[in-house]
Amino acid sequence: MPPYRSLHAAREEAELVIFSAIDDVFGKCSVVKPQDIDAVVVNCSIFAPTPAFVDMIVNRYKLRPDVRNVNLSGMGCSAGLVSVGVAKNILQVAPPGTHVLIVSTEILSSQNYVGKEREMLLPNCIFRMGAGAMILSNSPDHARFKxxxxxxxxxxxxxxxxxxxxxxxxxxxxxxxxxxxxxxxxxxxxxxxxxxxxxxxxxxxxxxxxxxxxxxxxxxxxxxxxxxxxxxxxxxxxxxxxxxxxxxxxxxxxxxxxxxxxxxxxxxxxxxxxxxxxxxxxxxxxxxxxxxxxxxxxxxxxxxxxxxxxxxxxxxxxxxxxxxTGAGPWADCIHRYPVRLPEVAKDV
Structure with a gap:
């Protein structure tokens, strides 16, 4: 079955994983509502549509008109920590009680490689769609990590x-x-x-x-x-x-x-x-x-x-x-882990 590589398929994938991650973080952080978000930082390396992901999030959750938006693309797998650094810089100069929503994701539908070159086929084997979200604040109240x-x-x-x-x-x-x-x-x-x-x-x-x-x-x-x-x-x-x-x-x-x-x-x-x-x-x-x-x-x-x-x-x-207190994305399988991984065969 050929993969769906259209822009529509990529948008559907993005909405699925991004909205799920944000819904989850708002559910766990019940004291922070969408209207309390002062800035949004999103990173996705491969797929960069117009309007940007930050606009998609503002539209979905009806964030305030003065919310500050940062959309990072093309920075690879390290971009999640780049977003953390950007959020930290924002919070250092913002008034106390500021909240920054960070979303890290990778959308693969439109980028599935269909050629034959080995060095370009490897990403098809190891990369998978996913997303994670966190809320950073310069107020220590209700924080889980410093x-x-x-x-x-x-x-x-x-x-x-x-x-x-x-x-x-x-x-x-x-x-x-x-x-x-x-x-x-x-x-x-x-x-x-x-x-x-x-x-x-x-x-x-x-x-x-x-x-x-x-x-x-x-x-x-x-x-x-x-x-x-x-x-x-x-x-x-x-x-x-x-x-x-x-x-x-x-x-x-x-x-x-x-x-x-x-x-x-x-x-x-x-x-x-x-x-x-x-x-x-x-x-x-x-x-x-x-x-x-x-x-x-x-x-x-x-x-x-x-x-x-x-x-x-x-x-x-x-x-x-x-x-x-919860198991998050591991809730349905954490009891099976860790598992023993097979040894990798090496060419002689």
Missing amino acids: LGRVVRTTTAARDSSYRCVFQEEDKEGHLGVRLSKDLLVTAGQALKSNIAAFATHVLPASEKLLVAVSLLKRALARGKVRVRLYRPDFRTAFEHFCIHAGGRAVIDDVQRGLGLSDADVEASRMTLHRFGNTSSSSMLYELAYIEAKGRMNKGDRVWMIAFGSGFKCNSVAWECIKPA
Whole structure:
């Protein structure tokens, strides 16, 4: 059965997932009504219709005429954390009691690749539609999480990074997204740059000291003796990790690079298994998994890491104030997780 790739089908998909996510967040945050929303930030990388998604939301929920709107497109799977950064900037200069609605989604109907090139077929296999919504406020009343440091880095100045995830037409004129074979290498470079900027703000003094000592030893050795730099233990700064579920290899590489355990990346693996790569909203599914398992406690710290086209790597730190009581999108299946994932066969 051929996929529906029309504009009408894409709009229907958008309304289905976006309105469902917003209805859910208003249902859980009963003290905030649509008329209390002061700004809307929406991100969707591939599908950017006119009028924009923010206008669609204003129309559906009859928001105030003075509501401020921001619509982000083309920023890939990291755009959800970009939206958080935009909302934070708005709230820092807004009067107390301001509310910002954030919606992260990816709409795939109109972008299904029908060609034959392998590098452009892969997105068809791993990407799935999805959406998540949250309300941020500069008033602590009724808040469930406290937003901490937001760090964004980009490597787009390098040509290889810029073209690593690239929307284009193939030789036969079929539109799709090409994933470069150098994706993991590029992601690793972006992660290193991001960690260098993020770690100084979140690591405890003991870990910073160990890093400084290893750097000093290397400097004193002057290349005569190989000195391995100390890899900081981020588990001293965070209890939970939400790594973008971009693919099994991506999660594996981040796990090895940060020295995390299988339990630390369980939420990412299970989200990829159950929902696929839902792009910018995947970390909200992962956060919901941790809460559905009853593992989130007051005072726990969460590190969200996202990668996106460009190539970008973004990090956001959260602190839990009040854990959720429901299972969210995992309500019908959380009892089956975690599941054992099969080993990936490798060509000899």
